[in-house]
Every structure is written in structure tokens, then in C-alpha cells.
Amino acid sequence: MQRFHSLGYWLAYKDGVYDVSSFVENHPGGKQILKTAGKALESCWKIFTIHQIDHVYETLEQYRIGNLPKGEREANEKHQETVLDLFQYDPERVNANETFFIRSQRPFNAETKPNLLVSSFLTSVENFYVRNHMHVPVVNINEFKLEIRNEKSSRSLSYDDLVDKYKSHTITSAVQCAGNRRAAMNNEHQGAALGTQWYVGAIGNARWTGVKLRDLLESFGLDKEGKHVQFWGLDCDTSQRCYGASIPMEKALSEDVLLAYEMNGELLSSDHGYPLRVIVPGTIGARSVKWVNRIIVSDKEADSHWQMSDYKILPPSIKEPQQADFDRVPALQESNVQSAICSPSSDEDGNKIKVLSVKPNDKDKRLTVKGYALGGGGRAIQNVQISLDHGKTWFQAELEQLAQPHMRAWSWTLWTYHINASDIPSKPFDIVCRAMDTHGNTQPDTPLGIWNVRGVMNNAWHKITLQIDDSFLKKAKELK
Amino acid sequence: MQRFHSLGYWLAYKDGVYDVSSFVENHPGGKQILKTAGKALESCWKIFTIHQIDHVYETLEQYRIGNLPKGEREANEKHQETVLDLFQYDPERVNANETFFIRSQRPFNAETKPNLLVSSFLTSVENFYVRNHMHVPVVNINEFKLEIRNEKSSRSLSYDDLVDKYKSHTITSAVQCAGNRRAAMNNEHQGAALGTQWYVGAIGNARWTGVKLRDLLESFGLDKEGKHVQFWGLDCDTSQRCYGASIPMEKALSEDVLLAYEMNGELLSSDHGYPLRVIVPGTIGARSVKWVNRIIVSDKEADSHWQMSDYKILPPSIKEPQQADFDRVPALQESNVQSAICSPSSDEDGNKIKVLSVKPNDKDKRLTVKGYALGGGGRAIQNVQISLDHGKTWFQAELEQLAQPHMRAWSWTLWTYHINASDIPSKPFDIVCRAMDTHGNTQPDTPLGIWNVRGVMNNAWHKITLQIDDSFLKKAKELK
Structure with missing residues (x-):
């Protein structure tokens, strides 16, 4: 198969050939979909198992433009065995089924069972819901650098610099996914609410210790200019597109936004962002970027899929994200009651x-x-x-x-x-x-x-x- | 009649004698009620015509402890003619009935008719709802002083000082009474919602020009200490109890809180706070104190009736404000959608x-x-x-x-x-x-x-x- 750029993005799945050009901008996993252009989907979906649900197959079927020539399907299936498994370093999650309703394995998305949620005022690390957008990155703490920059200059800090040179601050804060309780939104009149089908457990409450983002920005003189502060994580695809999000500067400079290195008094676990994650209290979980290693002060929001084309309240007339003009809708920040x-x-x-x-x-x-x-x-x-x-x-x-x-x-x-x-x-x-x-x-x-x-x-x-x-x-x- | 302090507060109305001791803390007009202790209510209610509604008569009747001796009623009626009319300086409100649904004349409470509200994006001064808590004070601008103080020090500014020495700032902001749409809350199951029976017109939208409260506080070094900023108005009763409210220091130091002297490009009218009012955007109207002449930075909220025992969301189990433990409920600040x-x-x-x-x-x-x-x-x-x-x-x-x-x-x-x-x-x-x-x-x-x-x-x-x-x-x- 070939990629016919002027014609758009084609890909294959089983016997079918699909032109997904008009879907690219709306792929919930961002531009990662481009990596599959001209290829067979099976190898990708074997890794990103989140695709293995009915709605995804139905969406794909809308884009079918033809069938594969004889013999190609077999060739594709053989190819799968040699694909690199991005998720190979995800942590072992022992007895996860006892704690969580697991919504997808790759990326790992799991919500806390309701009884456990209210069993203690602070949610333990083990019981805290996990919402990963990609694989869990492997970090060598001795090599870890946090880059902080604007358009003019760039600095970086080692993990020890950050922990030793800045005052620590602890807050108790809930973190909740903007999609918590999504499943209850599906209804016959209005249609399906697309995305991970969370019940009520994509939320947790913990004590977070770290450095105030404000202190960090002030120490580099980065608090005076720039309308947004972008956070980028180490969870990147093979094209080095990483998870990213941003918050307005005013929030970034407020009292309690943290670069957290501890959760409930322990170092962060790998599923919760080791060695460093952002905690933006009062704001949807998507802005509390895990595995953060780049902070960019800018006049623009992060240009990631998750800031630009997801985590937005589309008008109710929009029944497929493909129809949406995302630029007209603001990125979600604060949560509601x-x-x-x-x-x-x-x-x-x-x-x-x-x-x-x-x-x-x-x-x-x-x-x-x-x-x-x-x-x-x-x-x-x-x-x-x-x-x-x-x-x-x-x-x-x-x-x-x-x-x-x-x-x-x-x-x-x-x-x-x-x-x-x-x-x-x-x-x-x-x-x-x-x-x-x-x-x-x-x-x-x-x-x-x-x-x-x-x-x-x-x-x-x-x-x-x-x-x-x-x-x-x-x-x-x-x-x- | 006499005031029997140890026994509580007694007063007379027509033929009845009432012990309102247990009502004092919950009087919607604050401690002004104390002025009537030992006296006949008629003279007071002739001025504060807001009392002339069924609910007030019914509330009073609950506190009847006996009847007046023969002849006293006639004496009381004679006394009424000599009472000072606090409202004598209220502005003439020409054709107010065409613009407003007038909810009470004394104090003047009037909401804009709905058609007028949406006839222009900015509400004109003439069409803007009026919510007064007492009479309109008379101000000699040459003698006007704005006092700004904390526990340690006190300064004051003339009107010209304020206007000339501080940079002006203009915002477009709605102001809405926390009681807007109150009338629609009354229902058979839960009971009456007590207070002025506003329909949808206790709201308006205007351009406000004035001095940033933040600039003023900073210029006096009053921005570093104190948890609350209190505002007190010139609308005081004869015991010098004045209308007052407060906001948290964090809000006081935010971008757009104003000491406004202009509304839609004109000097404030007397009904809207001439010469100076606070505008706390995004917050219930009760905090945007009119005729403000004292600003106090303190660790405590204003101890006025309107901050402490009104403008709070009481639990639904409370059917009479008399039953409420106001200290357990926070004072309203931000509005809702x-x-x-x-x-x-x-x-x-x-x-x-x-x-x-x-x-x-x-x-x-x-x-x-x-x-x-x-x-x-x-x-x-x-x-x-x-x-x-x-x-x-x-x-x-x-x-x-x-x-x-x-x-x-x-x-x-x-x-x-x-x-x-x-x-x-x-x-x-x-x-x-x-x-x-x-x-x-x-x-x-x-x-x-x-x-x-x-x-x-x-x-x-x-x-x-x-x-x-x-x-x-x-x-x-x-x-x-």
C-alpha cells in the first residue's frame, strides 16, 4: 500500500481500505493516526487496545473506499509480529481488577470502584484512578531535566535542583477527569457520548507535595509575560508528539498550582507521573500533566490535540466530532459542581x-x-x-x-x-x-x-x- | 410605653403590644428595629413603607403579648406627624412607573421592565434597577472624604484627590441583586421566599469608570495584610449604623474591582451611589456598596446585618430566618450562572x-x-x-x-x-x-x-x- 498524499490518508483494516483524511483532525488520539497512513491498522490497534470497541469499528466503516487485493491481508498479519510495543514499560498492575473497573489496557484507563472511593477521605495511591493518554514513559532520574522556557530563553533544572532549591508546598486536592460520568450522558434522543465510558470513579482526592509553579516561574523571570503556561509530558509517540496541555497565566501564578513530586507523602508512582507531574487544583484532570519535562510560557495555548480538539463542550447540534469547529469553543479549565x-x-x-x-x-x-x-x-x-x-x-x-x-x-x-x-x-x-x-x-x-x-x-x-x-x-x- | 431591657424589646402597633426580642437578630433591615423599642411602629413604617405587605403583618402578629391601654393608640397617632423623614432627600423619580416595577418606595426598590432590559446592550442610567437599603444620602462633594484604614492607621482622600491622582480604569459589568428572580422561588411545598419580590429585572449592564481598588490599597501599603476589605456607605440610620459589606482580600486585589465615579460615561446619579460606589464584578450586587466613604482592611468581614445575617443561602429546613444559625453559613460573594x-x-x-x-x-x-x-x-x-x-x-x-x-x-x-x-x-x-x-x-x-x-x-x-x-x-x- 502507498500513501497518496494529494488524495488523503488511506489505511487498511482486515479486508477493507479506508480514506480517513476528513477524520484526522478529530481523532481522539491526535495526530498519531498519521503514523498508520498507508499501513494496516491491525499492528497499531494491537498496541492501542482502546480501539477495540464497537463505536470505533462503526466510525471506521464510514470511511471505507474499497477492499484490499488478495494476499495483502495475510502480509499485514505477518507484519504485526515485528511492531515495537510502546507499552512494554508500563508498570505491572497487580490485582487491578479488584480495585478498578478497567476501561482500557492500552493506554491504561481505570476508574476506582465506588465503594473504595468513599472508604477513606484521602484516596490511596493504589486506589487512585488512572487516565493515561499513551504509554507510561521510563525515566532515569539522574538524566531527568525539566526545561523551562519562553520564546527568548530556555533553562533547565535537574530533579535534585527542583526539590532542593525550591520551598515545598502541600495541598489536598481532588483530581477529576472531565469525562467522569460520561457513560450516563448516552441517551436515545441525543446519541452517544464518545470516549472512555466512565461511571463515577474517574476522580480521587490526595495530598500533593511539590514546588509552587509560581515560585518556579518567578525565579526565572517568566511570570511577567505570556498569557499561557504549557506543560508537556514524556509520554510521546514515536514521532515525538507528546501529551501536552496549558493553563492561563493568571491561574499559573495563583497560590496552589504545583509541580508535584509526592502523592500522599510518597514519591509519585509511575502511573501517576513519576518523577514530576503538574497539579492544577479546581481544574479538569487533563491540565494536570503527568511526567512533565517541559514548561513553556507563551502567548498561545498548547497546540496539542488534547488542548485544541478535545476536552471541549461542543454544541449539542454536533453529533460527530468530525463536524466540529473546535476553534470556536474554549478549552475547558475549571470544573463544575x-x-x-x-x-x-x-x-x-x-x-x-x-x-x-x-x-x-x-x-x-x-x-x-x-x-x-x-x-x-x-x-x-x-x-x-x-x-x-x-x-x-x-x-x-x-x-x-x-x-x-x-x-x-x-x-x-x-x-x-x-x-x-x-x-x-x-x-x-x-x-x-x-x-x-x-x-x-x-x-x-x-x-x-x-x-x-x-x-x-x-x-x-x-x-x-x-x-x-x-x-x-x-x-x-x-x-x- | 417603656423599654424593659431585661425583658427584651417591646413595641406597639395599632392596638397591639409585641415582644420582638427573638426577632431582632433576624430583622431584614438590621438593628434599625431597635430604634422602635418601646415605641409605636406606625411612625417608623410610615417612612419605611417596605413593611406594608402581608408577610410583615403576619410575622409581627406572632410576637403579640398583649394590647395597649385605652387612649395610647390616639397618642401614638399624633406623634407620627412630628417624626423626621429620613427619605426627604431621595431624588425625584420622574415617571418611574413607566420604567420600573416599583417594589417599595421607602427604601426605593425598583426593577427594570423586561422589554427595556433587552432593548440595548448597555442599560442606561435611567433604566438601571435600583436597590436601596435605606434613604439616599445627601453629599456635599467639597466636604466628601474617603477614609481608608486598617487597625493601625487611617488616611483620607478628597474626591478630587481620588479622581486626579489615580489612573482611571473602565470595565463593562453587569450588577445583579442576589435576590433577582426571588418571586419565582415561592411555592406551596417549601413556603415563601422572604424579601422583595423581584421578577427578572434586578439586573443591569453598564460601563463603570473609576479607580482600581488594588491601586488604592497598594498606594497606602494596605495590600499586604488583612483578609477582608470592608466597604461602608453614607446611607446610615439615625444611630449611625450604615450599610456595609465586605469582600475577601484576594478579590479586592484582582484586576477589575473599582471605586467607580462614572456610569456609562456620566457622573453617578444619586440613586446609583453618587459620588462614589464600589463595583465588585462577578459578585452579588450587595457587595458593590453605594455612597461608599469608608474602606477598612481587616481580618474580619464587615459586621453589618447585610454581610452577617442576610445574603446567605440558608439550609432548606429553615422556614423562618429567626431559626437560622447565620454564623454557620458563608456570606455570598460570586454569582451563579x-x-x-x-x-x-x-x-x-x-x-x-x-x-x-x-x-x-x-x-x-x-x-x-x-x-x-x-x-x-x-x-x-x-x-x-x-x-x-x-x-x-x-x-x-x-x-x-x-x-x-x-x-x-x-x-x-x-x-x-x-x-x-x-x-x-x-x-x-x-x-x-x-x-x-x-x-x-x-x-x-x-x-x-x-x-x-x-x-x-x-x-x-x-x-x-x-x-x-x-x-x-x-x-x-x-x-x-
Whole structure:
């Protein structure tokens, strides 16, 4: 096969030939797709297993322009065995299935099971959700350099320089993927929300220690010019296109943006960005770049796929990202107010559970409901409310939260609400939760009004359907 | 009558005697109520006409402890004629009834009629809503002094010093009362939302010119210490208790907080704070103190009634402000995302209109719907959507907005949506609007989940019910 540049990008998969020219700009994995031009997809998808879902096959099929000549398919299959495996240095993830719902192996995308999420106020390193965009890079700490530059000058720091010469700062901050709760956005009227089908677990809350980005920028005189600060990671494809994102200078110079080297008092793990990651509290996880080794002060945003053509709220009229004019939509930064019910839950994938069987506590005959809430942009949570009648009446949950300065409430809030067993109907019933921040921002009742094809920022009321366990009902009946 | 201090505060109204001790802390007008202790209310309420509504009479009646001895009522009535009228210097408001729905004369509280609100992108001084908490003070500009102090030192500036010695800065910013749209919060299940019953017009958008608060604080070296900046106005009661509010130091030092002396290029009018008012963009109107003459840098918030015991979102379980523990609830600062339909509308009070009769344009046979939207805290509006089926499907409105820096979108957005006459049912139908900011914050569908007894921060979807005008329907029928 050949690459006919003037005709566009062709590639092969199994027996088909596809012209994906018009899809290139909208590939969720960025320009990596260009590497497959003129080639067979099988070898690539064997590595990037994230493609092995129905929607991807369906999207591809729209671009079929013909079939392979006889014999070529066999040749392609033979070629696969010699492809370099970018993911060979990903860490071993022991018993990951017990902790996570694994959404893809390559890149590794895994969300924390709901029960674990609310089992402690700080999420342990082992339980913290992982959202990788590519493979995990291997870092030799003695050779690691952090480059910091603008258009005029460039400097670099060793890891030891950074840790030793700058004051350390610790914050407690949640990190949440902009796609958290994406799966609940899919609906018949509006269509599919494309991307990793997260339930409620693409979020975690940890203590982060590192150097204030502000201190670093000031020490190099880079705080006076430039509208954006770009972060680039070591997770690059073979064409040296790396994961990158940026934040506005004003945020970069604020109190708590960190270049973090510790998570919960330990060195970062490789899945969480060893040796260095950015933490941009109050902002979508995509800006907290892992494995960061380049910081660029610029008048422009990072020109990465993930800043320019992803992590944006497209208008609801756009049903395929291919149709979108991404330049007209701003890159997401601050999160919105969020909450979710995490307990009761099951070890089964939350997206698949229609009705969850529950059993009130034997002791106090109450059903305890637990979850998290998080304000966007540092806004504190003022209340979390629970409704058993679809929003007609609401009850206040008890909150567990840190005392945090005004507009710097980066940590999540955990909440608890007890329902007396006698108030629980024997038929399946719904519980919904919603949170309000201290500024009166709250969550919409359904995702209908916020639906967008990339499924980002879903903060609709979270609903689960419960059914009292038969054995409990039987026992209660016998006691009567 | 006497004031029995150890027994509490007693007062008289008509034939009744009332012990309002337990109400003092929760009086919406602050400690002014103490001035009436031991006296007859008539004289006070004759001036503060805001009390002449049913709810106030009902509240008072709860505190009745007995009746006046014979003859005292007549004596009280005679006394009224000699009372000083604090409001004697309020400006003459010519034809105010044409521009505003007047909610109270004393203090003057008036909201702009909806059609006028969307008639221009900048709200004229004459059309701008007025929310006064007391009378309008009289200022001799040659004697006016702005006092700026912390605990250690105090300085003062003349009006000319301020205008001549500091650089001027102009911003376009909406100002919105936290109680805007309060009337729509009242409902049978949860009860009354107490306070001025605003429809959608307690908002306006203007260009403000003045001195940056940051420049002023820096020039006096007051920017390094203190957690809050308090503003106090010249609108004081006869005990020299003045209107006051405060904002956090971080906000005070941000780019666009102004001590404004001009509105839309003219000197401030007396109703809008002549000679000097604060403009805290992105924040509820109550912090943009009018007639400001004292700025205090402190570790404490202003101890005024309006900072401490009002303009807070009380928990929904609180049905009377008297029951509230105000200290547990933070003072409101940033606004939330808001939108409302302003046209079609009528000159009749929007709160009272059940169904509005409308007529599509004769020319293009379309019904044009217009309104405003505003993000909180400087967040830009990303979209405004219109639904004709209660939120099942949504259409995008066209937006008119300024190019504003990231997180400094202080101006409102105006929006327009056209409905083809052929798509309008002949029976009454609802239109709802909702806005989303660039961070995915949106409005809740109903006020049920955000109800609070003080009725602040209502940003539920705005709904109006329309009925096509009979004459149009008749004509359309004839043409068929």
C-alpha cells in the first residue's frame, strides 16, 4: 500500500481500505493516526487496545473506499509480529481488577470502584484512578531535566535542583477527569457520548507535595509575560508528539498550582507521573500533566490535540466530532459542581447495574448512603441533598470536609445520609443526590440540557435504583 | 410605653403590644428595629413603607403579648406627624412607573421592565434597577472624604484627590441583586421566599469608570495584610449604623474591582451611589456598596446585618430566618450562572402574568424571543438554549457578547431566538431558557432543590407561558 498524499490518508483494516483524511483532525488520539497512513491498522490497534470497541469499528466503516487485493491481508498479519510495543514499560498492575473497573489496557484507563472511593477521605495511591493518554514513559532520574522556557530563553533544572532549591508546598486536592460520568450522558434522543465510558470513579482526592509553579516561574523571570503556561509530558509517540496541555497565566501564578513530586507523602508512582507531574487544583484532570519535562510560557495555548480538539463542550447540534469547529469553543479549565452516590454499590460495573439489591444495617435498621461532592474552581460545597421522590423533596446529608481558604476548596467533600429501613419501599426505588456550592451553583436534573458528543462535564443529579434485599424483607415480615 | 431591657424589646402597633426580642437578630433591615423599642411602629413604617405587605403583618402578629391601654393608640397617632423623614432627600423619580416595577418606595426598590432590559446592550442610567437599603444620602462633594484604614492607621482622600491622582480604569459589568428572580422561588411545598419580590429585572449592564481598588490599597501599603476589605456607605440610620459589606482580600486585589465615579460615561446619579460606589464584578450586587466613604482592611468581614445575617443561602429546613444559625453559613460573594426571557413580555408585573398573549412579526411570521444570560465570577457564557417541550429538546439561541479576557467576563450576554409561527401551537405553550458557562456550569430545572427562605440565588430555568394572539390566529385561518 502507498500513501497518496494529494488524495488523503488511506489505511487498511482486515479486508477493507479506508480514506480517513476528513477524520484526522478529530481523532481522539491526535495526530498519531498519521503514523498508520498507508499501513494496516491491525499492528497499531494491537498496541492501542482502546480501539477495540464497537463505536470505533462503526466510525471506521464510514470511511471505507474499497477492499484490499488478495494476499495483502495475510502480509499485514505477518507484519504485526515485528511492531515495537510502546507499552512494554508500563508498570505491572497487580490485582487491578479488584480495585478498578478497567476501561482500557492500552493506554491504561481505570476508574476506582465506588465503594473504595468513599472508604477513606484521602484516596490511596493504589486506589487512585488512572487516565493515561499513551504509554507510561521510563525515566532515569539522574538524566531527568525539566526545561523551562519562553520564546527568548530556555533553562533547565535537574530533579535534585527542583526539590532542593525550591520551598515545598502541600495541598489536598481532588483530581477529576472531565469525562467522569460520561457513560450516563448516552441517551436515545441525543446519541452517544464518545470516549472512555466512565461511571463515577474517574476522580480521587490526595495530598500533593511539590514546588509552587509560581515560585518556579518567578525565579526565572517568566511570570511577567505570556498569557499561557504549557506543560508537556514524556509520554510521546514515536514521532515525538507528546501529551501536552496549558493553563492561563493568571491561574499559573495563583497560590496552589504545583509541580508535584509526592502523592500522599510518597514519591509519585509511575502511573501517576513519576518523577514530576503538574497539579492544577479546581481544574479538569487533563491540565494536570503527568511526567512533565517541559514548561513553556507563551502567548498561545498548547497546540496539542488534547488542548485544541478535545476536552471541549461542543454544541449539542454536533453529533460527530468530525463536524466540529473546535476553534470556536474554549478549552475547558475549571470544573463544575459535582456529586455522586458511591455506596451502596457493587463490584459489578456501575454502568451495567439497573437495580442494586441492598440490605439495611442489622443493628440500627438503617440504610446508609455515601458519596462525594466537589465544587469547581476552588468553590466550597455548601450542602448535599438526597431525594427519594425524584426531586420533589430533599434531605440534607452530613458532610465531611476540610477547613479550606475562600475559593481554595480543592479537596472533595464526603457525605453520608441514613434512611430508616421503615421508610424504604419494598419495590425498587430511586435515590438521587445533588450538591450546591457556596455560591449557589448546583447540578442540573438530567444530562439532556448539557449533552455534548464528547461527553465532558456531566454533572447531572446522580441516580441509582435500589431494591431491598429479599432476605431482609422476609425477615421483617416474619417479625411482624 | 417603656423599654424593659431585661425583658427584651417591646413595641406597639395599632392596638397591639409585641415582644420582638427573638426577632431582632433576624430583622431584614438590621438593628434599625431597635430604634422602635418601646415605641409605636406606625411612625417608623410610615417612612419605611417596605413593611406594608402581608408577610410583615403576619410575622409581627406572632410576637403579640398583649394590647395597649385605652387612649395610647390616639397618642401614638399624633406623634407620627412630628417624626423626621429620613427619605426627604431621595431624588425625584420622574415617571418611574413607566420604567420600573416599583417594589417599595421607602427604601426605593425598583426593577427594570423586561422589554427595556433587552432593548440595548448597555442599560442606561435611567433604566438601571435600583436597590436601596435605606434613604439616599445627601453629599456635599467639597466636604466628601474617603477614609481608608486598617487597625493601625487611617488616611483620607478628597474626591478630587481620588479622581486626579489615580489612573482611571473602565470595565463593562453587569450588577445583579442576589435576590433577582426571588418571586419565582415561592411555592406551596417549601413556603415563601422572604424579601422583595423581584421578577427578572434586578439586573443591569453598564460601563463603570473609576479607580482600581488594588491601586488604592497598594498606594497606602494596605495590600499586604488583612483578609477582608470592608466597604461602608453614607446611607446610615439615625444611630449611625450604615450599610456595609465586605469582600475577601484576594478579590479586592484582582484586576477589575473599582471605586467607580462614572456610569456609562456620566457622573453617578444619586440613586446609583453618587459620588462614589464600589463595583465588585462577578459578585452579588450587595457587595458593590453605594455612597461608599469608608474602606477598612481587616481580618474580619464587615459586621453589618447585610454581610452577617442576610445574603446567605440558608439550609432548606429553615422556614423562618429567626431559626437560622447565620454564623454557620458563608456570606455570598460570586454569582451563579443565570438567564431569563425578557421579550415577549408586558408592561404588567411579570410575577402576575399567567399567560402572555403574543403576536408573531407580520413580516417574517416569526416570534422573536430575547433575554439575557450572565456567568458568575467572570465565567463567560458558552451557550443559551431554548426549549418548547420542557427540556426534552433544546435549540441554540444567537448570542450577543463582548470579547472579554479569560475569567473576566463581567458583562452580560444578550440572546435571541426566532420561532417560526408555523411551529407555534394555538394553545398556550411554555418557553424555557437555560444558559451554560464555558466551564459546564448550568442552571437547575426548577427552584425546588435550591429553595431557601431568603430567596437568594434563584437561577432555575426561566419559563414563560405564551398564547398566540387571537387576531393573528384568525388571520392565519382566513388565509388558509
